[in-house]
Amino acid sequence: MIDKSTRIAVIGGGLGGLTAAIALTQIARVRVTVFEQASQLGEVGAGVTVAPNAARVLDRLGVLEQIKQLGAVPDGHGVYLDAMGGMVTDAAWEDSAKHYQNIGMYRPDLIDALAQAVDSETVRLSHRLTSVEPLDSGVRLEFENGVDDVFDAVIGADGIHSVVRKAMGQDPEPVYSGYMVYRGVVDASRLPEDWPMISQVWMGNSRHFMCYPLQQRKLFNFVAGIPSDRPLNGPWSGPAEVSELAAEFAGNDWDPRLQHFIDLIDKTFWWGLFDHEPLSNWSQGPITLLGDAAHTMLPHQGQGVNQAIEDSMALATFLATTDGVSGIPEAFRRYTAVRMQRTAILQHGSRRAGAMFDAQHEFADLTKRDADIRVGRDFRRSAVFDYDAQKVAERALARFRKVQFA
Ligand SMILES: Cc1cc2nc3c(=O)[nH]c(=O)nc-3n(C[C@H](O)[C@H](O)[C@H](O)COP(=O)(O)OP(=O)(O)OC[C@H]3O[C@@H](n4cnc5c(N)ncnc54)[C@H](O)[C@@H]3O)c2cc1C
Known part of the structure; x- marks a missing residue:
């Protein structure tokens, strides 16, 4: 078995890397070091939803209560609305057992909650990975600050531009969706008193607007x-003018309630939306990937972070039963086989959800689009929210063992 003498490096101290550190320490009981390029752990000042499939994992890792205290559980079902605010459908933001709900989190709060569950010795800040060299036994890592060290295994949780992935010879072209988003938060005390504490999505022709509560309902994300041909060969995000955003939803064909919400925005940022085609492989010997490094997806199903959290649990489950350091490559291959299938479906599903929200391609007919949204809501609950990453990994392990001993 692997144990505390097994040294595993996680590259990237984002939401994926920190969850991996917690899961690997608690479940695989190995010694983890997280290397983060920034001088402090942090996240953009925007929201993220922790979905039921990830809440289940975080509960088993003992951090869900803290997360709930910092976040906001909505009052009930979310709603999909047409541009004028007419109801298209409601959607249950919970699993079928009604045990786990979507939690709206201010990203800096989520990173703090995860960081608190990691031993401070575990995280090395200001360590930007520059080189990965597989050895006969283990992997040598070099950092920009001159530090180098050898680990038994390496996990790349270093985001869409992953250095670890490049070192494995996987460098997929980012695919621009043709869309950008404006993001930010609004002080909830400025909203009308009867503003519903739920998730709302307005869907017009070729653009959409979503909002939901965060931080004990003090903020709204x-x-x-918006479709955009903004040149994206420079930065992929930056500060933006609120007036530009307001102009996109102006006029008589948008809900005045939505326009009132936009009037309350003081500050916003833009992001270009990119993903990439599913990779052909995530693992090479004792090196593997997790989160956006492995499967960047568009945000339209709110599953990027949630999949990184599922990855973390699956990876720790496969590693926990590994027969010594020499068994790590096999554990990584099994992890990859199970996770690649799941995340490829969600990468494609997120593109499809974006096309639906924005009435693109086959969803240009709004009646058909609205019918598809209603079907998608039930599919999401059973296929996405009910998924138990730990159980799926355990069942796969049992199957792999049967094949091995047959
Ligand atoms: C508009 C928008 C809305 C979204 N909403 C949601 C949502 O509601 N729910 C959801 O689940 N997902 C959402 N996502 C997706 C989500 O943000 C990402 O999937 C998630 O942040 C990926 O986490 P990660 O830890 O894998 O990568 P990252 O967050 O990119 O973290 C990577 C970390 O690695 C570090 N790093 C990079 N290179 C190096 C290096 N060479 N050496 C050391 N460190 C390095 C970085 O500094 C960073 O800290 C959204 C995305 C967008 C754009």
Whole structure:
């Protein structure tokens, strides 16, 4: 078995890397070091939803209560609305057992909650990975600050531009969706008293606007998706003018309630929306990937972080039963086989959800689009929210063992 003498490096101290550190320490009981390029752990000042499939994992890792205290559980079902605010459908933001709900989190709060569950010795800040060299036994890592060290295994949780992935010879072209989003938060005390404490999505022709509560309902997150041919060969995000955002939803064919919400926005940022085609492989010997490094997806199903959290649990489950350090490559291959299938479906599903929200391609007919949204809501609950990453990994392990001994 592997144990505390097994040294595993996680590259990237984002939401994925920190969850991996917690899961690997608690479940695989190995010694983890997280290397983060930034001088402090942090996240953009926007929201993220912790979905039921990830809440289940975080509960088993003992951090869900803290997260709930910092976040906001909505009052009930979310709603999909047409541009004028007419109801298209409601959607249950919970699993079928009604045990786990979507939790709206201010990203800096989520990173703090995860960081608190990690031993401070575990995280090395200001360590930007520059080189990965597989050895006969283990992997040598070099950092920009001159530090180098050898680990038994390496996990790349270093985001869409992953250095670890490049070192494995996987460098997929980012695919621009043709869309950008405006993001930010609004002070909830400025909203009308009867503003519903739920998730709302307005879907017009070729653009959409989503909002939901965060931080014990003190803040409301917003994400507005707009088609854009803004040149994206420079930075992929930056500060933006609120007046530009307001102009996208102006006029008589948008809900005045939504326009009132936009009037309350003081500050916003833009992001270009990219993903990439599913990779052909995530693992090479004792090196593997997790989160956006492995499967960047569009945000339209709110599953990027949630999949990184599922990855972490699956990876720890496969590693926990590994027969010594020499068994790590096999554990990584099994992890990859199970996770690649799941995340490829969600990468494609997120593109499809974006096309639906924005009435693109086959969803240009709004009646058909609205019918598809209603079907998608039930599919999401059973296929996405009910998924138990730990159980799926355990069942796969049992199957792999049967094949091995047959
Ligand atoms: C508009 C928008 C809305 C979204 N909403 C949601 C949502 O509601 N729910 C959801 O689940 N997902 C959402 N996502 C997706 C989500 O943000 C990402 O999937 C998630 O942040 C990925 O986490 P990660 O830890 O894998 O990568 P990252 O967050 O990119 O973290 C990577 C970390 O690695 C570090 N790093 C990079 N290179 C190096 C290096 N060479 N050496 C050392 N460190 C390095 C970085 O500094 C960073 O800290 C959204 C995305 C967008 C754009």
